Amino acid sequence: MAPSLLAADFGRLREQVALVEEGGADLLHLDVMDGHFVPNISYGPGLIEHLRPHTKLFFDTHLMIEEPKRYAEVFANAGSDLITFHAEVTESPEDVIEHIHSLGVSAGISINPTTPVSAIERVLPDLELVLVMSIWPGFGGQAFMPEVLAKVEKLRGMLRPDQRLEIDGGINQNTIAQAVAAGVDTLVAGSAVFGKADPVEAMSDLRALAEASLTSEGRTPS
Numbered sequence: 001m002a003p004s005l006l007a008a009d010f011g012r013l014r015e016q017v018a019l020v021e022e023g024g025a026d027l028l029h030l031d032v033m034d035g036h037f038v039p040n041i042s043y044g045p046g047l048i049e050h051l052r053p054h055t056k057l058f059f060d061t062h063l064m065i066e067e068p069k070r071y072a073e074v075f076a077n078a079g080s081d082l083i084t085f086h087a088e089v090t091e092s093p094e095d096v097i098e099h100i101h102s103l104g105v106s107a108g109i110s111i112n113p114t115t116p117v118s119a120i121e122r123v124l125p126d127l128e129l130v131l132v133m134s135i136w137p138g139f140g141g142q143a144f145m146p147e148v149l150a151k152v153e154k155l156r157g158m159l160r161p162d163q164r165l166e167i168d169g170g171i172n173q174n175t176i177a178q179a180v181a182a183g184v185d186t187l188v189a190g191s192a193v194f195g196k197a198d199p200v201e202a203m204s205d206l207r208a209l210a211e212a213s214l215t216s217e218g219r220t221p222s
C-alpha cells in the first residue's frame with residue numbers, strides 16, 4: 001500500500017503521514033508536478049526534505065515533470081528512496097535511470113494510459129519499479145481506467161519477482177481487487193485514504209480487499 005500524499009490536508013502533513021504509517025503503509029507516494037508535463041503544480045523537494053525526519057516510511061517519489069534528469073538529484077538529496085519518471089518525457093530513459101542509480105536511490109518508470117509497454121520494454125531489466133497510470137496524471141480523484149489492466153498483465157509476465165509493479169489512479173474499495181488480480185503488487189491510493197474520515201480504517205479496509213483478491217488467486221500476501 002502506497003498512500004498518496006496529494007490527497008492529504010497540506011496544513012496537517014505530519015499528522016497525516018503519522019496516520020498512514022499507523023495504518024500500515026509500506027511506501028509513501030509523493031506526487032511532484034511541474035505545471036508543464038501535467039496541468040497542475042503540487043509540491044517540490046523542500047516539502048519532502050522537511051517530512052523526512054518525521055517518518056520511517058519509504059519515500060516513493062513520482063515525478064510528473066518534463067526534466068527528471070535535471071531535478072533527480074535534489075529529490076534524492078531531499079530523502080527520496082525511489083524516483084519514478086515518465087517514459088513520455090525522454091528519448092533516452094536508460095540515461096535517466098543510470099543517473100538516478102548514480103545518486104544512490106532506486107529507479108522507476110511510469111507510463112500514461114495510452115503509452116504502450118513496448119515504449120519501456122528495453123529498459124525493464126534496469127528498473128526497481130514500473131508504474132502504470134490508471135488515470136491521466138495531474139489530479140487525484142479521477143475514475144479508474146480498467147483498459148490499462150491489459151498492460152499490467154503483460155508487464156507481470158515480463159518483470160522479475162524483485163521488481164515492483166505499481167498502479168496509480170482511481171484505486172478504491174471498488175477497483176482494488178481487479179488491479180491486484182491483474183498482477184500489481186504496489187497500490188497507490190490518494191482520495192480513497194485521505195479523503196475518508198478515518199484514513200487508518202480506510203487503509204486496513206483496502207489492504208483486506210487486496211489480500212482477499214490475492215488469496216482467491218492462490219498468491220501470497222506480503
Ligand code: DX5
Binds near residue numbers: 006031064170171192
Ligand atoms: C495523479 C497522481 C496520483 C494521485 C492519485 O497524477 O499521480 O498519485 O494522487 O489519486 P487518487 O488515488 O485519488 O486517484
Ligand code: ZN
Binds near residue numbers: 029030031062168
Ligand atoms: Zn502518483
